[in-house]
Amino acid sequence: MKMAERCFKPLLIVCLMIICHEGKAAENNKKPTLPDYLPSCYRNDPELDTCIKNSFNSLRPHLARGLTDLDVPPVEPLLIDRLVMENSAGPVRVNAAFSNITVVGPSNYTVTKIRSDLKKMRIDMGLALPRIEVTGRYEVSGQVLLFPVRSQGDFWAAFTDVAAIAKIYGKEVERENVKYMVIERLLVDFKLKNSRFNIRDTVNHGSVIGEAMNQFLNNNAPEIIDEMRPAASMAIAKHFQTFLNAAFSKIPIELWLKP
Numbered sequence: 001m002k003m004a005e006r007c008f009k010p011l012l013i014v015c016l017m018i019i020c021h022e023g024k025a026a027e028n029n030k031k032p033t034l035p036d037y038l039p040s041c042y043r044n045d046p047e048l049d050t051c052i053k054n055s056f057n058s059l060r061p062h063l064a065r066g067l068t069d070l071d072v073p074p075v076e077p078l079l080i081d082r083l084v085m086e087n088s089a090g091p092v093r094v095n096a097a098f099s100n101i102t103v104v105g106p107s108n109y110t111v112t113k114i115r116s117d118l119k120k121m122r123i124d125m126g127l128a129l130p131r132i133e134v135t136g137r138y139e140v141s142g143q144v145l146l147f148p149v150r151s152q153g154d155f156w157a158a159f160t161d162v163a164a165i166a167k168i169y170g171k172e173v174e175r176e177n178v179k180y181m182v183i184e185r186l187l188v189d190f191k192l193k194n195s196r197f198n199i200r201d202t203v204n205h206g207s208v209i210g211e212a213m214n215q216f217l218n219n220n221a222p223e224i225i226d227e228m229r230p231a232a233s234m235a236i237a238k239h240f241q242t243f244l245n246a247a248f249s250k251i252p253i254e255l256w257l258k259p
Contacts, residue, residue, distance in 0.1 A: 033255070035069055037062045042258050049114040052123070055256070056111040064107035070250045072243070076107035080136075080239060085231035087142075094142030094149065096228075101136035105129060118257060121170035121181055129162040138199065151213055153202040161193035166237075168244075172253065181248045186241040188233045195221045 039058060041051035066074035073079075080101040087094055106129065113126035139152040169185040197217040217224065225232075 035067070038251075038256065040256050040258050043118065044259075048118070049116055052116055053111045053114040056114075056125070060107060060109065067247065070247050072247050076104070078103040078106050083235040083239065085228060085235050087228055087231045094140055094228075096142075096231075097139045098155070099137045099139075101134060103132060103134050105132040121168075121172060123168040123170075125166045125168065127164045127166065129164070130160065132159045132162055133157070134159075149213075151199070151201050151203055154200045156198045158196045159192045159194070162190055163192070164188065164190040166240075170248075179253045180251070181253055183241050183245050183248065186237045186244070188237040188240070190229070190233065192225070195225060197221065 037058065039051075039055050041048055041055060045051055063072070064074060064076040066072060080098075080103065082097065082099045083101065084098075085094075085096045087096075108130055110128045111125060112128050113124075115124040116122065134155075134157045136155060137153070138155045141150045143149060165188070167187040168183055169187075170181045170183045172179050173182050174180075197214065199213055199217070201213060
């Protein structure tokens with residue numbers, strides 16, 4: 001009996017080691033799965049664009065609190081460390097840096113239109129946002145009309161009836177025999193119906209410059225926004241390209257776009 005026990009114990013240990021090893025291997029080889037809240041679409045669906053549009057819209061409440069299983073942070077409020085814009089042509093020539101930015105309202109988006117060519121990994125998307133509020137710190141230097149400007153401090157801005165277009169240019173990449181989509185380029189453009197600004201200048205504290213800047217911004221908001229839109233679009237696109245790639249890099253193409 002003792003001899004049998006001496007033979008059995010090493011065999012049991014070996015078996016346990018094999019089971020544990022196989023279990024870890026299975027865990028490591030576990031394929032990604034599509035989250036329940038994200039419906040999949042089919043490549044040959046004649047209503048593919050509608051399906052993609054519905055998928056993005058179905059994500060809205062989940063994006064507000066973040067996609068923790070995909071390591072995507074909440075978009076409500078959207079926190080941005082820093083955006084830098086430079087406009088060197090026209091009557092508004094400024095360098096502007098915004099930091100500690102808090103954006104409220106992006107999760108209220110509605111995808112209004114999708115036009116896709118997924119053989120080329122191309123998606124054009126129309127979005128509507130009823131209201132966006134932005135707060136943070138700003139630093140501006142340059143020239144507005146004929147006047148030199150240097151200002152920094154806190155800012156608040158509100159934009160209503162925002163219509164945006166996003167153009168996604170992606171490509172397929174393969175990791176461990178699994179294909180994913182990577183966004184190589186993201187172009188963004190937008191229009192808005194109304195805007196309101198308020199700044200608290202801390203450089204020119206105690207002078208009339210801060211109040212003059214507020215009046216100038218609000219009295220000339222459409223022209224200023226039109227001048228700064230290309231620079232703002234580039235900064236926003238750069239941020240959201242990183243944001244979207246964080247999600248796409250976790251979900252294989254075959255899960256959200258089935259054959």
